[in-house]
Structures are given as C-alpha cells and as structure tokens.
Amino acid sequence: MMIKKICCLGAGYVGGPTCTVIALKCPDIQVVVVDKSETRIQQWNSAILPIYEPGLDEAVKKSRGRNLFFSTDVDSAIKEADLIFISVNTPTKTYGFGKGRAADLRYVEAAARRIAEVAVGKKIVVEKSTVPVKAAESINKILRANMRPNVSFQVLSNPEFLAEGSAVNDLLNPDRILIGGDQTSEGKEAIEKLCWVYKHWIPEKKIITMNTWSSELSKLAANAFLAQRISSINAISAVCEATGACVSEVAHAVGTDSRIGPKFLQASVGFGGSCFQKDVLNLVYLCECLNLPEVANYWYQVIEMNQFQRTRFVRRITEKLFNTVTDKKIAIFGFAFKKDTGDTRESAAIYVCKHLLEEGAHLSIYDPKVNAQQIIHDLTRPDITEEPEKVLQLLSFHQTPYSASEGAHAVVICTEWDEFLHLDYKKIYNSMLKPAFLFDGRKMLNVEELLAIGFQVETIGRKTTR
Numbered sequence: 001m002m003i004k005k006i007c008c009l010g011a012g013y014v015g016g017p018t019c020t021v022i023a024l025k026c027p028d029i030q031v032v033v034v035d036k037s038e039t040r041i042q043q044w045n046s047a048i049l050p051i052y053e054p055g056l057d058e059a060v061k062k063s064r065g066r067n068l069f070f071s072t073d074v075d076s077a078i079k080e081a082d083l084i085f086i087s088v089n090t091p092t093k094t095y096g097f098g099k100g101r102a103a104d105l106r107y108v109e110a111a112a113r114r115i116a117e118v119a120v121g122k123k124i125v126v127e128k129s130t131v132p133v134k135a136a137e138s139i140n141k142i143l144r145a146n147m148r149p150n151v152s153f154q155v156l157s158n159p160e161f162l163a164e165g166s167a168v169n170d171l172l173n174p175d176r177i178l179i180g181g182d183q184t185s186e187g188k189e190a191i192e193k194l195c196w197v198y199k200h201w202i203p204e205k206k207i208i209t210m211n212t213w214s215s216e217l218s219k220l221a222a223n224a225f226l227a228q229r230i231s232s233i234n235a236i237s238a239v240c241e242a243t244g245a246c247v248s249e250v251a252h253a254v255g256t257d258s259r260i261g262p263k264f265l266q267a268s269v270g271f272g273g274s275c276f277q278k279d280v281l282n283l284v285y286l287c288e289c290l291n292l293p294e295v296a297n298y299w300y301q302v303i304e305m306n307q308f309q310r311t312r313f314v315r316r317i318t319e320k321l322f323n324t325v326t327d328k329k330i331a332i333f334g335f336a337f338k339k340d341t342g343d344t345r346e347s348a349a350i351y352v353c354k355h356l357l358e359e360g361a362h363l364s365i366y367d368p369k370v371n372a373q374q375i376i377h378d379l380t381r382p383d384i385t386e387e388p389e390k391v392l393q394l395l396s397f398h399q400t401p402y403s404a405s406e407g408a409h410a411v412v413i414c415t416e417w418d419e420f421l422h423l424d425y426k427k428i429y430n431s432m433l434k435p436a437f438l439f440d441g442r443k444m445l446n447v448e449e450l451l452a453i454g455f456q457v458e459t460i461g462r463k464t465t466r
C-alpha cells in the first residue's frame with residue numbers, strides 16, 4: 001500500500017507551505033491540513049493567506065479544493081490519513097523546569113494524544129516539528145500506551161529545513177530530505193513510504209535516511225551551526241568597528257576559502273526568527289540534561305553573542321544621537337525578522353524598539369508586510385514593557401518609508417527588504433532634522449552615496465561617520 005491520504009496537524013509556517021508543495025507535486029495524494037485555530041484555517045481558505053511567502057499564493061490556488069484542503073476537523077483528518085505529520089509549534093518553555101531553555105512539548109504531546117485517541121488502522125506518524133532528541137520515543141510511548149485493537153503506529157522523524165522568505169523554493173528544491181526511523185522491518189517499510197512521497201519531485205540521492213535520534217539531533221545541529229556562523233561574523237564585526245577593518249572585506253576574504261565558503265557570512269544587527277534561538281537553547285538544555293555543561297556553555301555563547309550584537313547596535317544609536325533619544329523621532333525601516341516574510345517572531349526590531357522606547361523615543365514604523373496590530377502586540381508584550389499604555393503613545397505606523405522618516409532625527413534599518421535598496425534617500429534626507437542619522441542594521445546600503453547626500457551613517461562592521 002502506498003500513501004493515498006496525508007494529514008498535517010498544524011497549519012503554520014511549516015505545515016501550510018510543506019503540504020501545499022506536497023499537494024502540488026503529488027496529485028495522486030489527498031492532503032488535509034488541520035489546525036485547532038479556526039481563524040488560521042479560515043485564512044488558509046480565503047484569498048489572503050495567514051502567512052506571506054513568495055510563490056505561496058499561486059501554489060495554494062493551484063491545489064486548493066483539488067487535492068489540498070484546510071480544515072478544523074482534526075479527528076476526521078486523522079482517521080482517514082495513512083500518514084500524519086505533526087507540525088505544531090515547539091516554543092521555548094516559559095514556565096517550570098527548563099524555563100527559558102527547554103522546548104515546550106505540550107502541543108506535540110496533545111497532538112500525539114489526539115492521534116492515539118481517534119486513529120483507526122495502520123498509521124505512519126511523522127515528527128515534522130523541531131524537537132529535542134528522543135521526542136519520538138515520547139510520542140511512541142503515548143501512542144502505544146493508548147493503543148486500541150486494529151491500530152498500529154510507526155513514528156518517523158522528518159525535520160524541516162525550509163527558511164522563511166524562501167519556503168516554497170526551499171521545499172521545491174531542498175538541499176536534502178532527512179528521514180529517521182526504527183531500523184526494524186516495520187520501521188524501514190514506513191521510511192520507504194515517506195521516501196515514496198518525496199520521490200515525486202526530489203531526486204533519490206537527496207533523500208537521506210538514518211536512525212531516529214541522529215535525525216532529531218541533525219536538525220538541532222544544523223540550526224546551531226547556522227546561528228553560530230552568524231554570531232561568528234557578528235563578533236568579527238565588533239572588532240572591525242573598533243579597528244577600522246571592514247567586515248564585508250573580511251567576510252569576503254574568509255569566505256573565499258573553499259573550506260569555509262561564502263554563504264551566511266552577512267554581519268547584521270543579529271539573527272531573529274522563531275527557530276535559531278529556540279533550537280540552540282534546546283541543544284543547550286539537552287547538553288545540560290546529559291551532564292555536558294562544557295558543551296552547553298559552548299553553544300550558549302552563540303545566543304549571548306546575538307544579544308550582545310543587538311544591545312551594541314542600540315547603544316551606538318543612543319551614543320550618536322548625543323546620548324539621548326528621549327522625545328526624538330526615530331524612523332524604523334522594517335519590523336519582520338528578515339525580508340520576504342511577515343513573521344516577527346524574535347525579530348531584532350523588537351529588541352531595538354524596546355530599548356529606544358525605554359528611553360522615551362517616538363518610533364515611526366514602516367514595514368511592507370507587517371501590520372500595525374502585530375507590531376503593537378509585539379511591543380506591548382509583558383516581557384517587552386511594563387508600561388504598555390506609554391508604549392502605545394510613542395508609536396506611529398506608516399504606509400511609506402517617506403512619511404515614516406519625515407521630521408525624524410534618525411532612520412534605523414532593521415530588516416533587509418529589497419525596496420530599501422531603491423529608495424530616494426536624497427528626498428528622505430531633505431525631510432529629516434539635521435544632522436540626519438542613518439543606522440544600517442543590515443549593512444545593505446551604499447555608505448559612500450549616503451555620506452555624499454549628507455547623512456551621518458553608522459553601519460554594522462565599519463567605522464563610517466565623518
């Protein structure tokens with residue numbers, strides 16, 4: 001029996017796009033994406049999807065209603081599916097043991113319990129969420145402890161490596177597909193079936209199979225390596241600013257070494273997003289639990305370096321603005337954690353704004369894909385401010401970067417949206433108070449051109465202001 005019906009628990013940034021691409025490439029498979037959030041499912045069934053990803057609208061339109069469905073009927077979807085993806089959120093725990101470190105697995109557990117309760121027949125349960133090593137064992141335990149007659153489960157690990165902002169392209173052309181499972185004959189049969197799904201569009205040589213624990217750890221290790229690379233170049237950027245070296249030149253020199261390679265060497269105000277920090281912390285916690293404090297400390301430095309980079313950037317803004325930002329208007333260009341996504345989870349912009357708001361700066365914010373409601377939510381969270389009313393009075397939202405920067409003391413670039421490359425910076429300069437400052441947290445603009453216009457420019461990894 002091959003796979004005829006797939007269901008996915010969790011219609012988020014991973015579940016939605018992943019299932020859209022599976023439906024697109026496997027017309028012989030029916031794919032149902034379910035979520036406990038009615039709003040999210042309504043949005044997936046509407047013209048305006050709940051997430052922004054280049055190419056996603058078109059891909060959804062092609063398959064939705066044909067072999068791709070979005071529903072809140074979790075139980076029916078589980079019952080009918082041969083293969084069930086668990087793609088629910090696994091945030092960092094904010095309470096109890098492991099607070100601030102461990103992955104909060106309550107949504108994964110709830111999903112496993114739901115599957116155990118309603119499943120009928122033979123099911124392959126695929127862990128798509130990013131989880132600590134041995135989470136598959138917990139899922140297995142829950143499923144088996146609640147097993148009824150005529151039901152059987154095989155649990156696989158199949159971590160997702162897509163990056164937000166390029167999710168559709170990453171899913172269509174992944175570097176690799178990783179599948180971990182039991183090395184028993186039933187386990188191997190389940191692995192074979194999931195491979196069959198991916199082989200619809202992915203070359204066999206890109207599909208890597210291994211044992212479950214290696215697969216779970218590989219996902220954490222891959223994200224830890226990526227985050228570490230960003231923290232490494234950011235650490236070098238601090239040295240550049242202090243010495244007159246330029247981080248772009250250093251990154252170019254370092255990256256041309258074929259053992260190192262040029263990718264992911266872009267210095268910035270720091271990494272964000274829902275995954276890097278959470279997954280490194282997850283690894284740190286795992287090491288602590290395994291009584292490997294030296295390894296835990298080693299990886300924790302990656303997070304500390306990221307926090308240092310954000311703080312350093314805000315300190316620089318304040319220092320250059322004559323040591324006070326109180327009552328000054330500062331334009332924030334970009335609020336998403338990176339370009340081509342509307343996601344703001346762990347965005348560096350949140351932390352930059354937090355510090356500026358604490359000093360009483362007035363922030364005029366522009367982002368092409370993040371709405372005011374989301375920004376207000378992020379900046380009035382209890383972990384960001386104790387004075388949400390005061391914060392609200394300090395914020396304004398703009399439809400264009402030009403209106404955001406009118407009358408401002410400074411422009412701060414927090415997200416590397418392509419449109420910021422092509423703005424009329426002369427017009428922006430003319431509308432600002434003087435001296436007009438531009439802080440480029442993404443190191444994306446041509447410094448010489450900005451200096452020629454008259455800006456005081458501060459960019460990551462380079463001494464610039466005259």
Ligand code: NAD
Binds near residue numbers: 034107130131
């Ligand atoms: P998300 O928060 O966008 O989506 C998760 C969805 O699961 C939510 O809509 C939530 O309502 C739903 N959900 C929770 N419990 C449920 C249940 N019992 N039944 C049905 N629906 C339920 O999260 P995401 O960004 O899609 O991430 C999902 C997982 O994938 C996480 O473990 C994450 O670490 C991992 N991941 C994320 C990315 C990324 O770029 N976002 C990339 C790779 C891996």
